[in-house]
Amino acid sequence: MMNEYLPVISSSINDTISSLAYFQSEVTLAVGFLLVILSDLFLSKRFSQLSFGLTIGIVLLVMVQSFTFLNVENTSLFGGMLIMNHLSILFKILFCLVSLLFVLFIRYNRSLLLHEKGTSDLYAILLAVHLGMNLMAMSANLLMVFMALEMVSLGSYLMVGYISGDQKQSEASMKYALFGAVCSAIMLYGISLLYGYTGSLYLNDPSFISGLNNIPPMALGLALTMVLIGVAFKLAVVPLHFWAPDVYEGAPTPVTAFLSTAPKIAGFALLIKFIVLIKALNHTFLDIKLIVASIAIASMVLGNFAAIWQNNTKRMLAYSSIGHTGFMFMALFVAPGQGYNALIFYMFIYVIMNMAAFLIVDEIEEQTGKQNLEDYRGLGRQFSVLMVCFVFVLVSLTGLPPTVGFTAKFLVFSTALDAYNSSGSLIILVMIILAAISTLVSLFYYFKIPLNAYLKESISSDVRISITAKAYLSMFLAFLLLLLLVFPSLIQQFL
Amino acid sequence: MIPLSHFLMISASLFCIGLYAVLTKKNAIQILIGIEFMINAAVLNFVAFGKFDKVNGGGQLFALFAIVLAAAGVAVALAIILNVYKHFKTIDPSKINKLKD
Numbered sequence: 001m002m003n004e005y006l007p008v009i010s011s012s013i014n015d016t017i018s019s020l021a022y023f024q025s026e027v028t029l030a031v032g033f034l035l036v037i038l039s040d041l042f043l044s045k046r047f048s049q050l051s052f053g054l055t056i057g058i059v060l061l062v063m064v065q066s067f068t069f070l071n072v073e074n075t076s077l078f079g080g081m082l083i084m085n086h087l088s089i090l091f092k093i094l095f096c097l098v099s100l101l102f103v104l105f106i107r108y109n110r111s112l113l114l115h116e117k118g119t120s121d122l123y124a125i126l127l128a129v130h131l132g133m134n135l136m137a138m139s140a141n142l143l144m145v146f147m148a149l150e151m152v153s154l155g156s157y158l159m160v161g162y163i164s165g166d167q168k169q170s171e172a173s174m175k176y177a178l179f180g181a182v183c184s185a186i187m188l189y190g191i192s193l194l195y196g197y198t199g200s201l202y203l204n205d206p207s208f209i210s211g212l213n214n215i216p217p218m219a220l221g222l223a224l225t226m227v228l229i230g231v232a233f234k235l236a237v238v239p240l241h242f243w244a245p246d247v248y249e250g251a252p253t254p255v256t257a258f259l260s261t262a263p264k265i266a267g268f269a270l271l272i273k274f275i276v277l278i279k280a281l282n283h284t285f286l287d288i289k290l291i292v293a294s295i296a297i298a299s300m301v302l303g304n305f306a307a308i309w310q311n312n313t314k315r316m317l318a319y320s321s322i323g324h325t326g327f328m329f330m331a332l333f334v335a336p337g338q339g340y341n342a343l344i345f346y347m348f349i350y351v352i353m354n355m356a357a358f359l360i361v362d363e364i365e366e367q368t369g370k371q372n373l374e375d376y377r378g379l380g381r382q383f384s385v386l387m388v389c390f391v392f393v394l395v396s397l398t399g400l401p402p403t404v405g406f407t408a409k410f411l412v413f414s415t416a417l418d419a420y421n422s423s424g425s426l427i428i429l430v431m432i433i434l435a436a437i438s439t440l441v442s443l444f445y446y447f448k449i450p451l452n453a454y455l456k457e458s459i460s461s462d463v464r465i466s467i468t469a470k471a472y473l474s475m476f477l478a479f480l481l482l483l484l485l486v487f488p489s490l491i492q493q494f495l
Numbered sequence: 496m497i498p499l500s501h502f503l504m505i506s507a508s509l510f511c512i513g514l515y516a517v518l519t520k521k522n523a524i525q526i527l528i529g530i531e532f533m534i535n536a537a538v539l540n541f542v543a544f545g546k547f548d549k550v551n552g553g554g555q556l557f558a559l560f561a562i563v564l565a566a567a568g569v570a571v572a573l574a575i576i577l578n579v580y581k582h583f584k585t586i587d588p589s590k591i592n593k594l595k596d
Contacts, residue, residue, distance in 0.1 A: 143557050150564045157571050164578040167593050174579045174591065177572045178526055182517050184568070185533035188561060189510055192540035196503075199544070201553045246594040309596070 012079060019077035022084055025065040025092065029131040032058035033124055040120035051120040055103050058127060063096035070494060076140070080202050083140040090344050090495065091137035091269045094351060098262040099130050101355045101477075105254040108470040110366050112252060115163055122162055126258075129155035133266040142191045142201040145270060149187070149230060152263050153180050159258065160251040172250025179243045180233060187230025193223035203273060209280050217283050228274065234267035237329065238298040241322050245310075248318035253365065256314060257358035260321040261351050268328065268347070272340065275332070292333050293427045297434050299326025304438040307445045311372050313361050316445055317354075320397065323438060324350055330431050331412045334419040341495045342411040348491050349396070349408040349484070356393045356477035360386060363470050373448050378458020380450070382465050387453050389478035394446040396481045399439055404484035409439065502543035510536035523576045523586040527569060534565045 020027070032054065039050050066089055074085045103126065106112055106119050113119060132151025139145045157180060161173030195201055197220070198211030212220055229240065236244040248256045278288045303323030310316040328350070331343040363386060364379065365371055380387045396405030413432065420428040484490060509532050516529025538558045545554020580586050 143553070143560060146557075147560060147564065150568065154567055154571050157575065161575045161578060164575075164582070167582045170575070170578045170582045171591050171593050173575045174523065174588070175594075177575050178523065178530075178588070181527070181530045181568055181572060182533070185513070185530050185537070188534060188537040189540070192506075192537040192544065192557075195554060195557070196540060196544040199548050201551075201557065245596070250594050306596075315596075 015079055019082075022069065022072070022075060022077055023082075025062045026131055026134055028058060028062050028065060029127050029134065033127040033131065036120065036124045036127060040118075040124070044118070044120060051123050052103065052107050055123040055127065056100070059096055059099045059103060059130070062130070063093060063100070066092040066096060077138070080205070081141045081144050082135070082138040083204070084138055087272070087340060087344075088137040088269065091265065092134050093494070094265050094344075094347055095130055095133045095137070095262055097348070098258065098265070098351055098355070099126060101351070101473075102126060102254060102258045102262075104473055105257060105355070105359060105362075105470070108468060108473070109252070109254050109362060111163065111165070112254065115165070117162070122159065125155045125158050125162075129159075129262070133262060136266040137269040139270075140203050140273070142194065142203065145203075145273075146184075146188060146191060149234065149270070150184060152234070152266060153184060156180075156259060156263060159255045160247060162255070163252055168250040169252070172247045175243055176247045176251075183230050183233035183240065186226050190223045190226025190229070193219075194227065197223065203277055209277070212281055213283070220281075220283065224274075224278065228271075231267055231270050231274065232295075234263050235271065235325055236264065236322060237295050237325050238302050238322070241299065241302070244322060245306075245315050245318040248321075249312055249315045253314065253358055253362040256318075257355050257362075260318065260358075261354050264321075264325060265347050265351070268332065268343070272332070289333065290427070292329060293431055296326050296329035296333055297431055299323065299329060300435055300438045301326075304441045304445075308441065310445070311374065313371060313373055313376075313449070314358075316373065317357055317361070320442065320445070321354065323442065324354075324397075326438075327409075327412065327435060330416060330435055333431070334412075334416040334428060336415070336419065341492075342408075342415045344495055345488075345491060346408040346412055349404050349481075352477055352480055352484075353393050353396045353405060356389070356474050356481070357397065359470055359474040359477070360390045360393065363468065363474065367465055373452060376449055376452040377456040378453070380453035381458070383453075385467070385475065386471050387450070389475050390453075391450050392478045392481060393474075394449060398442050398446050402485055403481045404488065405481065407485055407488050499543055499546075502539060506536040506539040506543070509533075509539065521587045521589060523579070523588055524573075526588070527572055527576075531565065531569065534561060538562060 036051050036054050039054055043050050069084065069089050072084055072086065072089060074083060076083050103123065106122055129152050132148045132155065135144060135148035136152065139148050157173060157177040160176050161170065164170040164173060197215045198208045200208040200211065202208055232240045248260060251259065275288060300323050303319050303326055307316050307319035310319060328343060328346060331346055335343060364383065370376060392403055396403035399405045399409035416428060416432050420432065513529045513532030513536065516532065517526050520526050520529060538561050541554040541558040541561065545552060548554050576586055579591060583591055
């Protein structure tokens with residue numbers, strides 16, 4: 001028995017060793033995770049900011065390591081478990097950007113900072129989640145897909161429940177953990193069915209695709225739907241969006257900012273893999289285009305219209321992020337062939353503006369304790385500079401000039417129009433029209449904030465406002481949104 | 496020799512029982528038990544299908560990983576439920592509704 005495997009062993013060891021060269025950034029994250037935990041245990045008394053510095057250093061190192069592989073060819077690692085290509089590297093750079101902003105956000109958030117547990121564990125969890133997201137972007141095997149997804153999910157549950165200081169926070173974490181566990185259990189069952197149909201776990205194995213082609217469409221549809229439920233939960237799209245507003249409102253604001261960006265983007269990385277797989281099948285029964293299009297339309301319409309009725313700012317931003325996800329679905333739908341340039345560019349901009357919006361909301365909440373839109377009355381005079389930045393960020397979220405949000409939306413719309421002109425498909429036209437309408441609708445709720453801040457009189461007396469590091473960070477991000485309008489090539493040169 | 500279809504029927508009914516528990520139970524821990532049912536249904540599937548995949552043993556391996564991940568998930572969820580009990584003095588999800596539209 002053993003002798004049969006001897007030639008296989010040496011070749012698979014060689015494969016593993018040669019794969020390690022491409023696996024640097026993940027090794028850095030894994031080692032960094034341990035280092036942050038150990039430094040917190042043994043050195044936190046003497047150097048209070050050590051884990052913060054370590055985490056920033058590790059994330060920057062991972063960013064540099066990812067950049068060195070920017071123009072990598074399609075490389076299969078660890079016997080086909082992972083596949084690294086240009087697209088997965090772009091996703092990894094996006095994750096680094098989010099992690100970097102999130103670390104700074106944690107560092108300057110007062111409620112996390114003053115909490116007795118400290119923030120070191122949060123940094124450690126972040127690095128583990130980041131590792132999971134990197135694996136999600138590269139995975140080519142169903143086992144890897146599930147493990148990576150669970151790494152991200154478990155870390156996110158812990159982040160939401162990290163403080164659990166009041167009823168709202170603990171409720172948010174419970175809802176998130178229970179919904180998430182149910183969705184991943186359903187996904188696991190779907191994966192087990194796919195494995196049963198094909199006898200293989202490798203997504204781009206020829207026997208996997210030919211096995212799926214021989215399965216009756218009903219059974220295949222059931223299994224694929226179950227798998228996609230797990231992905232759709234991470235993306236928070238209609239019909240699996242209902243947890244998002246509650247969790248976003250209840251979670252600590254930095255965590256909300258993180259959850260509304262990074263796991264979503266990682267979900268897209270996975271979704272792209274499954275859509276490529278489904279397109280490779282020759283079933284006519286399962287119309288994946290129709291499904292993606294209807295999800296895009298439903299998310300855009302529901303997200304943007306529901307946001308109008310919200311009073312809590314974080315809840316409003318949660319619904320708006322559902323709308324943005326729908327918009328990204330449209331970008332995914334119209335992506336020609338293998339090019340996802342418009343989608344990736346939109347994601348970069350979305351990360352910057354979403355993080356900036358939550359930073360400012362958090363800053364206002366910490367200085368004045370105001371969370372609701374109607375309490376923002378008269379804040380324009382108190383937070384003069386910050387409010388101007390907020391207006392720029394909101395203009396960018398709507399997608400109007402003079403901010404780069406306009407460029408991002410414009411790119412998606414022009415790709416969609418190209419797709420419509422070349423295919424003449426009615427559903428793309430419907431999607432474009434509804435996207436335009438929901439962009440218009442988003443004006444109503446985004447502009448409630450400047451309306452309240454500038455045009456209505458404050459009821460309370462003035463609070464003393466100090467400019468903090470968080471305010472400077474959000475000013476920088478708002479400036480970036482203006483700068484990128486003039487120089488979009490700063491991002492586009494990498495796509 | 497038990498045929499494959501028996502395993503599949505048991506796992507499908509386990510999955511349905513789990514889903515039923517998740518949808519109807521008024522206790523967060525019972526919901527967690529339902530989730531465990533669903534995960535174990537999938538694990539049973541993996542092991543049953545793995546019998547026909549002797550070369551790679553993918554199914555057996557996946558079953559092991561799924562069990563470990565389920566244990567980790569339950570540990571996190573129980574800690575969170577404990578926190579909820581501290582604040583609400585109940586773990587009935589229908590009574591925990593401070594967050595809503």
